[in-house]
Amino acid sequence: MSYITRSLEKVVQQVTQEYPVVLVTGPRQVGKTTMLQKLMEGTSRGYVSLDDLNERALAKNDPELFLQLHKPPVLIDEVQYAPELFTYIKVYADTHHEPGAFWLTGSQVFKLMHGVQESLAGRVAVLSMTSLSQSEINGADTEPFRVDLDALLNREEKAVPADTKDIFERIYRGSMPAIASGKNTNSQIFYSSYLSTYIERDVKELSDAIDALKFLRFMTAVAARCSQMLNVAEIAQDADINQKQAKDWLHILETLGIIFYLHPYSNNLLKRLVKTPKLYFYDTGLVCYLTKWSSAEVLEYGAMNGAILENYVVSEIAKTYLNTGRETFLYYYRDKDAKEIDIVLEQDGVLNPIEIKKTSNPGTELTKVFSLLDKASVPRGKGAIVCMKPKVGIIDRDNYIVPIWII
Template sequence: MEIFRPDFLKEIEISIRNNPVTAIMGPRQCGKTTLARVVAQSTESTIFDLEDPADFDLLSNTPKIILQQQKGLIILDEIQRIPELFPLLRVLADEADSTRKFLILGSASPELIQKSSESLAGRIGFINLTGFKLNEVGTENLEKLWERGGFPRSYLAPDDEQSFLWRENFIQTFLERDISNYGFNIPAVTLRRFWLMLAHYHGQVWNGAEFARSMGVSEPTAKKYLDILTGTFMIRQLQPWHENLKKRQVKSPKIYIRDSGVLHALLSLEGNKIFTHIKVGASWEGFVIEQLLQQLKSRDYYFWRTHSGLELDLMVVKNAKKLGFEIKFSESPKVTRSMHSVIENLNLDKLYLVYRGERRLMLAENIYALPAAAIPGHKF
C-alpha cells in the first residue's frame, strides 16, 4: 500500500518552476526520496544519492565538473553530507543561460548546516516535508496515525508490533549512524538518554538548568543537544508569545517530540497502551499541534503562559488574525473562565477548543469546539 501526496507534489513542482534550487527538508525516512523520484519521472533528471559511496566520492572530489555536465533536473539526496556543495550551487544557479534546476533533499535544517543558510539566499525555495498527516491518511484513521506516528514505514506496517519495531530501529539508527554523519561527535548513549528525558518532558517548558544537572553537563551543552534534535526535525521548540502586558510571562520554549509514534516508542508504549499512560494528554496535544500547523501553514505560531497560571496551548497568526487553540483529550468540550481571560488578554479573533468528539459547535462568543478529525477540512 502507498499513500499519494498530491499537496506536497504540487508545492515541489511550483517551487521548481520558480526557483533555480528547491530544497525538500524533513526527517529521515519521511518520504523525501520517494517524492523526488516521482517528480523525476516527468522530466529529464539525474539523481545523486550522497549515501551511496560512489556518488559521495564523485561529488566530494570534482563536484563542479560533474554537475556542470548535467542537464535538466539534478537531484542531490542527503546533501547535508557534503556542506561544501552549497556555495557551488550558488555559482551554478547564477550561470547565464543555464537550464539546470536543482532539487536538494536534506535531513538537517539549513540552520544546522551553516553554509547553506547564506549561500543560496534568494535562489532557493523550501518545502518542509513531514510524515503522513491526517488529510493524507483519512480522518477515519486518526487514532492509528496518532498511535503509530506519520513515518510511512511505521504507519503502513502490517501490525502494531512491526510498526513499533520499525520505530525502535529508526531511533537506534538515528543515534548510532545519522548523528555522526551530520558531523556531531556525541556518544549515542548520551543522546539517547537526553532524548528519553525529552520524551518524559514532552509538552513542558524547557528548563535548561534541570536538564544540565540531570545529564551532568553544562547548560550550553544541554541546549546544544536540544538544538541538534530540533535541527534534525525530531523536536519542535514551540516559542512563547510575548505581549506588552503587566503579567509576568514564561519566556522559554515548550518542547515536543514532533512524531507521536517516536514519542510512544521512546516511552515503550506499543499499540494503544498510550490511552492509560500519564502522558496521554501531552501526547495528544503534540499530535494535534502538528496537524494544525500542517493545515494552517503559517510561520507565526506560539504558546502563551503567564506565571499566574493563564495559558494557551497554541496561537497562530494567520491573515492578520490571531487564532487561539486549546487542546483537550476529552470527548465533551467545556468553556472555562480562563478561556475568556485568554481571549481578552491576547485580543484573539477566535479561540478553538480542539477535542476528541464529533461535533463542531459555537460554545460562546468567539469560542468554538472543533473535533480533531475536522482539522483537515476546516476553513480557519
C-alpha cells in the first residue's frame, strides 16, 4: 500500500507555525491520522488516540493529568470523545504561546462540534479533510477550481485524461484512501465493513438509541436522492421513520462529514424563490454501494447516472477548496419556473454559472439558463459546461467547455 500525498499537508505545515492548535476534522478513514503521522516523522511530537478506552477515560476524568502525561507537541486523535480537554488546551495555549503545540483530529465537522468553538476560538486553525480528490489520486497538485481559461488549460496539462468509461469507474470505486491506495481492492466489501463500523461507533456515539438497520435503510433513502432538493418527508417515508427522526439523522450525517448541502443562491436583487438546499455526498463510492449498483458499466447506463455524475462533479469542485484549506462558496439557482443552474460559484466578485451534462458535444443552448443571474447585484462572470468532452474548449467568448477529468 502506497501513501497518497494530500494537498492539505502544505496547509497543516503553514498553520502549525502560526497557531497553537491545529484541528483536522472529517469522516473516519479519509486519512486524517495517516497524513499527520506522516508529517510527524522525524519530529519529537507524541501521539495518543482517544479510541483507546483507557486514554479516553483519563482525558475525560482528569484532563490535567492527561496533558501532563502527553506533553506538547502532541497529536491527539479522535478528540471529540473528550471535550473536557478543550478548556485545558486553551489554558496551555494562553500560557505558553507555543505554535503547533497541539494537533487534533476529530470525526465530526468542527462547526457542528459542541463546545470547541467557545473553548478554542482564536487559538485553533480548523481544516476540513474529505476523501481523496481525483487530482490527489492521480498525483497532481490540487488548485481551487476556477472558471478561467488559463487556469483550465493549466489544469488540463497536469490532469490524467479519462473517457466516459473511466469517469464512471472513478465514480463507482469512490475516493476513500483504502481503495485508492490499493489496500482494499473490493470496494463493495470495503463499504459494507465501513458502514458497520461507522454506524456502530460514530453514529451511536451521537445517539445511542439508533437502530442500526433503520439507520442503514435511512442512509439508502438519502443516497437515492443525491443531487436532488432535500425532501425530508420522502426520506422519512422510505426509511419508515418520522420526519423529526429524519431531520435529526440528516444532521448526524452532516456532522460526521458524510453529506453536505448546496444552498440556493440569492442576493438583494434576486429573490430566493427556492429555500430548500440540494443534498450531496462527499464520496460517490458510498452512494453507489448504498443504491446497489453492481458495476461501473451498469451505473453508466442506469437511471441514476445523471444524479451520481452531478454529485461527483459538485463534490470534486468542493474538494479542490477544502483540500487546500479554502472556504467554498458554492450554490445552485432555481426559479419559480423550475429553471435551474447546477452550480453558482461566487469568487473574486463575480458569479460563475456551471452546468453539468453527460454529453461530449455541448451546444450553446445549454448556456441560455446562465442569463438568470443577470439581474443579480454581483456581476456574472464566465460560465462553464462541465461534461465528457475530451479537451478544454470554448462555446463562445463568455462560456467554456470543461472536461470532468480536469477538475
